[in-house]
Structure formats: structure tokens, C-alpha cells
Amino acid sequence: MTTDPTAPPAWKRDVTVFLTGQTVSLLGSMLVQYAVMWHLTLTTRSGTVMMWSIVFGMLPQAFVSVFGGVWADRHNRKLLIMGSDTCIALVTLGLALLMTSGVEDLWVIYAALAVRSAFAGIQTPAVSALVPQIVPQPQLLRINGLNQSIQSGMMLLAPVLAAALYASFDLVAVFFVDVATALVGVGLLLLVPVPTLARPTGDGGAPPSYVGDLAAGVRYIAGHGTVRWLMVLFGVTLVLVGAPSYLTPLMVARTFGDEVWKLTANEIFWSVGMMGGGVAMAVLGPRVRRRMVLVVASVLVAGVLTAGLGLSGNMWVFFTLGLGIGVAFSTMSAPSMTILQETVEPEMQGRVFGFVGIVMTVAMPASMVVFGPLADRFSVQSLLVVAGVLLVAFVAGLLAVPTARRSLGQVARAPDVAPDVAPDGAPDGAPDGAPEGAPAAVAHDHPPGEEDNRRTGP
Structure with a gap:
């Protein structure tokens, strides 16, 4: 990579550690997705069951993402990612222990999928918003492209590994692997310094309410x-x-x-x-x-x-x-x-x-x-x-x-190339709807989410 004189000296190390941890964690999540999909298909052979697995595995993330985005702007994004990964690991561990004890009811799997999805709704916007904090602006497209290629590579590797684990052992073994990969991701992210952004205050010096933050996001x-x-x-x-x-x-x-x-x-x-x-x-x-x-x-x-x-x-x-x-x-x-x-x-x-x-x-x-x-x-x-x-x-x-x-x-x-035309009548250089004088692109000082949604299964 080219050297950016304005970038923090350790940004390459931070990005390498961060992407490594996220890749390991992503691999575990995809193993679970494929293994659960195959397990439900082989044990139930029911289209209705598959439909419900997709509902419980995806809709909670969509709902929680509304609030997860607000939390990512109010709190330290690194801690949100670590907390979400840890909670997902605990839920997966609980599901593995239940199935080991003989509890294999569908509602248990649905509940676990829903909880995992909900915490993904917290984790995903935090990951996307954290990247500009640790990556110099001139390198953002390069790092996003690298992250995209890693995710696609996992789409080739994960089905093979999931099939091998599921065929050689059982679904519970895949859950234990996911717990281990989540802990690796959390441990590596712990090594990356990520500051909490200073937040603007409202009238009287008090921070805006959650509802106020959410409404501000919609207006923005x-x-x-x-x-x-x-x-x-x-x-x-x-x-x-x-x-x-x-x-x-x-x-x-x-x-x-x-x-x-x-x-x-x-x-x-x-x-x-x-x-x-x-x-x-x-x-x-x-x-x-x-x-x-x-x-x-x-x-x-x-x-x-x-x-x-x-x-x-x-x-x-x-x-x-x-x-x-x-x-x-x-x-x-x-x-x-x-x-x-x-x-x-x-x-x-x-x-x-x-x-x-x-x-x-x-x-x-x-x-x-x-x-x-x-x-x-x-x-x-x-x-x-x-x-x-x-x-x-x-x-x-x-x-x-x-x-x-x-x-x-x-x-x-x-x-770095100044735009010639401002959108929708906004002053030159300011984002549409932003106050006059606001920069069109923000340079970030220093310290990517759910994988590509094509064919991810439940």
C-alpha cells in the first residue's frame, strides 16, 4: 500500500488485526448458517420450516439495526462489536448445550437464530462506521475492496468446511467452532485502539435522547x-x-x-x-x-x-x-x-x-x-x-x-477533487441538507459487517 503522511503510524497493523479478527468471526457465523440450513432441510424437509428460519434469522436484524445505528453513534463502536460478538457466542454456546442434553425442538433453534440476528443488527452498523476511524481516507476504497474479496472467499470456503464438520461430527460441533471463532475475533479487536467519538450536545448541554438521535438520522x-x-x-x-x-x-x-x-x-x-x-x-x-x-x-x-x-x-x-x-x-x-x-x-x-x-x-x-x-x-x-x-x-x-x-x-x-455542482441547491462543498460550510467529504484521523447477503441462508 502507498504511504499516507497524514495517516497514523500503526494504521496498517490496526487494519490487519481488525480484518483478521472479523474474518475469523465471519467464518464461524457462516459455518452456523450453512449447518443450520442443512440440518433443518435434512431433518424436516419442510418449506415452511425453512421459511420460518429465514424470518427469524433476518427480520430481527432489520428491526434492531434502527437502534443499533443510534448506539453506534452514541457509544464506543469497538465495545459494541465486542459485546455483540460475545453475546452471539454465549447464545450459540447455550444452544449447543441444550442440544447436547437432548433438547432439539424447533423453537429452540428459531429463538437462537432470532437472538443472533438481533445482535447482528447492533454489530453490523458499528463495524461499517468503525472502518473510517482506523483507515486513512485515501485507502478506504482499497480496504473495502479487500474486505469484499475476503467475504466472497469465505463464501467459497465456508460450505466446504461446514459440510466436513456436519458430516464428520454433528450440528453441535459446528456451534462450538463458532463460539471459538467469535472469541478469537473479540480478542483480536481488543488489540485495536478505537476512540469514542465526541458527541454534540443539545440544549442545556445534555445529549439528545435516543428518539431524538433516531429522528435526526431520518432527517439527515x-x-x-x-x-x-x-x-x-x-x-x-x-x-x-x-x-x-x-x-x-x-x-x-x-x-x-x-x-x-x-x-x-x-x-x-x-x-x-x-x-x-x-x-x-x-x-x-x-x-x-x-x-x-x-x-x-x-x-x-x-x-x-x-x-x-x-x-x-x-x-x-x-x-x-x-x-x-x-x-x-x-x-x-x-x-x-x-x-x-x-x-x-x-x-x-x-x-x-x-x-x-x-x-x-x-x-x-x-x-x-x-x-x-x-x-x-x-x-x-x-x-x-x-x-x-x-x-x-x-x-x-x-x-x-x-x-x-x-x-x-x-x-x-x-x-480530493472539488465538486463543481452542489446537490439540490445546497451550498458548494456542503452535503445536501447539511449546514453551510460543512465539508462534502470528511477526512478521518485514525483507529468492515454482515457478509454479503447473497446466499447466506438463515
């Missing part, structure tokens, strides 16, 4: 054109690309055959694509000047390739298109996260990333409610074509809206 997103439109773009992309991606195994089975190796190859091509895109961002990140152009272009490419999936009649072309979508998703996700980290003031980042977590957690399950039943009435090919065309049309429509175009243009370039 509603009044900040860049953040608002970027979240809309990200959410619609997840709806129109994320959910159809879940249907690709169904298309493989219906069109190309239901051999296991074909389904496995489909997963591998998607994951390798996302990992490759993350690596590209890690290597080329600081050289990317027009970040919003890259985000919009990636979304358009994902839309075109998604439609191409539906038109493809050759299996290897189908797999290659899936790889391309994986690359496009990474080259959209990493710059989007970086733009938010650079643009949003440090004291607001927890709340903003809390709402980003809600978008990511809710968009894909909600989309599956629509696309899933449609896949039983129409061909998957037609749904993929429709989804791709809709995404391209949405981007074209978004860019036709003057306020959206101006707001996104505010962060079209990296932050």
Missing part, C-alpha cells in the same frame, strides 16, 4: 441527496439482481440438469466473480477517480448480464455471465460503501449504516416473496430477463431526475 438521510439516492440505487439493485440470483440454481436444474456438480459450479462462478471484483478494488482502489460513475456503470452491467442469464442457452455461457454479475456487484458495493464513509459525518455514520443494514436485510427477502412464487408460474429465464430490463430502465430513469443526477454528481470524483 431524507435531506442528504447523495445518501438518499445512493441508498435507493443500492436497494433497487438488491431487489432486481439479488433475488433473481437465488433462482439461478433452479434454472440450472430445470434447463441444464440437476447434477450436483452443475449446481456447485454455479455457486463457485458467482463467488469467484465477487471475490475477483473485490480484489480489483483492493488493488486499483486509490486510482479510481470517478467512483459514482463506476457504481452506476456496475449497476447497468449487472442489469444487462442478468437479462443475458435469461437469454443464455449454453451452460458455460450462463456460468460466465454469473461470474460477471459477481464482479459487477463487488465493483458497485465497495465504492458505494466508501462514498458513504467519506461523505457522511463521523457522528452520523452509525445511524446511516443502520438504515443501510435495513435496506440490505429487507430488500432481498421481500423481493423473494415476489420472485419466488412467480418462478412456479413462469420460467426463470423470463423472470431474469424482466429483472435485468427493469434494472437498466430504473437507472436510466434515475439519471433523468435532475436532483438525483446532481446529488450523485456531488461525489462523482474522489474527495
